[in-house]
Amino acid sequence: MSVDVKETVKRIYEEVKAKSLEDGDMLINALHAIQDHFNNFIPPEAAEELSELMNLPPSKIYEVLTFYTMFSTKPRGKYVIRVCQSTPCHVTGGREVIEALKETLGIDFGETTEDGLFTLEYSSCLGLCGVAPVMMINDMAYGNLTPERVKAIIEELKGGEKR
Amino acid sequence: MAAVATNTILICAGGACISAGEESVKDAFKDELKKFALDTVVSVVETGCMGACNLGPLAVVYPEGVFYQKLTPDAARKIVREHILKGRVVEEYLYKGPEGEIKPQAQEELPFFTKQVKIATRNLGVIDPTDIDEYIGRDGYFALVKAVKEMTPEQVIEEIKASGLRGRGGAGFPTGLKWELGRKSKGDTKYIVCNADEGDPGAFMDRAILEGDPHTVIEGMVIGAYAIGASQGYIYVRAEYPLAIERLNIAIEKAREYGFLGKNILGSDFCFDIELRIGAGAFVCGEETALMASIEGERGQPRVKPPYPVQSGLWGKPTVINNVETFANIPPIILKGAKWFASIGTETSKGTKVFALAGKIRNTGLVEVPMGITLRELIFEIGGGIPGNKKFKAVQTGGPSGGCIPAEYLDTPVDYESLKELGTIMGSGGMVVMDEDDCMVDVAKFFLEFTVDESCGKCTPCREGTRVMLDILEKITNGEGTKEDLEKLKQLGEFISNSSLCGLGQTAPNPVLSTMRYFWDEYLAHVEEKRCPAKKCKALIRFVIDHDKCVGCTACAKVCPVNAITGEVRKPHTINDDECIRCGSCIEVCRFNAISKVSP
Numbered sequence: 040m041s042v043d044v045k046e047t048v049k050r051i052y053e054e055v056k057a058k059s060l061e062d063g064d065m066l067i068n069a070l071h072a073i074q075d076h077f078n079n080f081i082p083p084e085a086a087e088e089l090s091e092l093m094n095l096p097p098s099k100i101y102e103v104l105t106f107y108t109m110f111s112t113k114p115r116g117k118y119v120i121r122v123c124q125s126t127p128c129h130v131t132g133g134r135e136v137i138e139a140l141k142e143t144l145g146i147d148f149g150e151t152t153e154d155g156l157f158t159l160e161y162s163s164c165l166g167l168c169g170v171a172p173v174m175m176i177n178d179m180a181y182g183n184l185t186p187e188r189v190k191a192i193i194e195e196l197k198g199g200e201k202r
Numbered sequence: 203m204a205a206v207a208t209n210t211i212l213i214c215a216g217g218a219c220i221s222a223g224e225e226s227v228k229d230a231f232k233d234e235l236k237k238f239a240l241d242t243v244v245s246v247v248e249t250g251c252m253g254a255c256n257l258g259p260l261a262v263v264y265p266e267g268v269f270y271q272k273l274t275p276d277a278a279r280k281i282v283r284e285h286i287l288k289g290r291v292v293e294e295y296l297y298k299g300p301e302g303e304i305k306p307q308a309q310e311e312l313p314f315f316t317k318q319v320k321i322a323t324r325n326l327g328v329i330d331p332t333d334i335d336e337y338i339g340r341d342g343y344f345a346l347v348k349a350v351k352e353m354t355p356e357q358v359i360e361e362i363k364a365s366g367l368r369g370r371g372g373a374g375f376p377t378g379l380k381w382e383l384g385r386k387s388k389g390d391t392k393y394i395v396c397n398a399d400e401g402d403p404g405a406f407m408d409r410a411i412l413e414g415d416p417h418t419v420i421e422g423m424v425i426g427a428y429a430i431g432a433s434q435g436y437i438y439v440r441a442e443y444p445l446a447i448e449r450l451n452i453a454i455e456k457a458r459e460y461g462f463l464g465k466n467i468l469g470s471d472f473c474f475d476i477e478l479r480i481g482a483g484a485f486v487c488g489e490e491t492a493l494m495a496s497i498e499g500e501r502g503q504p505r506v507k508p509p510y511p512v513q514s515g516l517w518g519k520p521t522v523i524n525n526v527e528t529f530a531n532i533p534p535i536i537l538k539g540a541k542w543f544a545s546i547g548t549e550t551s552k553g554t555k556v557f558a559l560a561g562k563i564r565n566t567g568l569v570e571v572p573m574g575i576t577l578r579e580l581i582f583e584i585g586g587g588i589p590g591n592k593k594f595k596a597v598q599t600g601g602p603s604g605g606c607i608p609a610e611y612l613d614t615p616v617d618y619e620s621l622k623e624l625g626t627i628m629g630s631g632g633m634v635v636m637d638e639d640d641c642m643v644d645v646a647k648f649f650l651e652f653t654v655d656e657s658c659g660k661c662t663p664c665r666e667g668t669r670v671m672l673d674i675l676e677k678i679t680n681g682e683g684t685k686e687d688l689e690k691l692k693q694l695g696e697f698i699s700n701s702s703l704c705g706l707g708q709t710a711p712n713p714v715l716s717t718m719r720y721f722w723d724e725y726l727a728h729v730e731e732k733r734c735p736a737k738k739c740k741a742l743i744r745f746v747i748d749h750d751k752c753v754g755c756t757a758c759a760k761v762c763p764v765n766a767i768t769g770e771v772r773k774p775h776t777i778n779d780d781e782c783i784r785c786g787s788c789i790e791v792c793r794f795n796a797i798s799k800v801s802p
Contacts, residue, residue: 059477060434066499066500106503107502108484121442125403126403126645127403127404131562166217166409166442166443167221168560169254169255169560170221175442179221181221
């Protein structure tokens, strides 16, 4: 294991621990912090290091992290696109938006584009039903989507990368 | 320019408006004000959600209270130049009725707002959620002072009991009773938890409250902690709400700074603090025992009740769990009294409820109305009815745990009991409106897909049963269903309801059972005639071109992704049914209404 990952995870763990009141409740928070640091996924060596630090078997770490859809054990793109698949989005044209996303990116759900920029995922309700259909790209929400708008947003992000 | 100095521009910075471009509008307002050297006299305040989400980005210009909608940066500049500088209202950005007529300019007079009674959402769209002083300016933390300084914990509990407040998260358990049980539970450490894991599709009131008025939730929790004797609180908020997390963090820090959280609150012996816990994308964590497991750093799986959380909750200690909207109701009740609160609503359901209107409805967004209002008032008067001259078909309440209510029950008063009688639930208050184009079998299937996805897998009826139900529904929508399948579906649904471990499984069949109850004909049409009356299920529809209407413009042939449309220029075209993938692109592009769906 690289010394670098080891030290980073240790630092993240200490930071999270300092903020926690109880020892038992920090696993999920630590996983969030690790995932944020390592470009949207949890590398195996980081999970291993965390298991050492928390004195938990690796199976326990994976038991928890694979339960929650927002944690990933696979590398994800720089932009994680999470499309809402809930009823309000479904009845207001979400299906067409999803098709347009798949077509523009050339990938299916759970996949990452070859250039490592975009990962496409489903999301449960994002609570922005007033402007459905909705998607989130990292922490930014986009509402009132249409197939055309989706294409424009993706192109804009791609353009920003080239510049 | 004294008149100018009194202007304030409130701009909605709720999640929906932000996603519709609020930031650039705000920047344009500020920039234009600066140009005219008005930036020091006219303040631009970012508030929480104003409710009318489909009209966003929104702004209200005071003192007149003029309600501007669908703003763009250019619109903002124009409002500064015209309204602020010259006192002329910019008509093009006012709210217009369905016929294009300009409605009253002031926010309070718009039909969307007149019928509302705002208690839990009283500060939404009015104050800057990141500024604790604005919350205090609206009587914020006064209820806490009253509770801690003038009331005993028992008196606080009595007050909440007398108000008749019931849990706003779904089940409707009396809040005062829960607190009393929490108080009586023995234990040196007790916890109070705010369930902010709002997950029901179509419900976003908790999000709006957390983002727009985080302090009311904190104040409600501190009062609750005082009442039950808790020293530590958790807010469990879902990771899908980054803005809510950000604003809660700011609010908690400020509340600590002002001495509303921490040691010896308001100089008393009472010590209490709150921590945030962030979910990671698991719907089942909204169930209270699963939520506690998740706070403890475990898989979010529910466990058998009893013991209830008030007996044995977090780390085996007594724990009271309430939802966001419930906490938001606490400060007004303490401040204005139980009598006032109990005077609003119906016999068994007191106070107000926040509903999230979504789907096929003209005014989507958040509304807070007295309990007992009829569905008709809610959907047609406040919600403005169905857009596009379509017919109302059903309203879905209670998310994936609820059911669909058809048109004949539109005059039902909305409260916990009446909705239950109709085979659905109040749930967290999501209302998804459906019109004649929505297929109820497809809707039921859609909800079941959700539950199958979100089932945690611990108990068999939910894990396997919902899967089998979904398979049957897929068979039906593919035109391969039989009448026996319908029987099986019903039996299975009842079985899953009775035997699942937690609320998720127990209520998972509701969307199917309730649509079968009210839209039986539609199910029959699918299995007996292989027909989808709403023309939604792809396997049961065909696209045809009306040769009398088609002028042979070739637009449809060009847009068809599979080249299933043939025909010569200026001659009627034909769709080859074997190749058609039923994507609907041709209908959209046809300017002569020559293409239609038929079933069978």
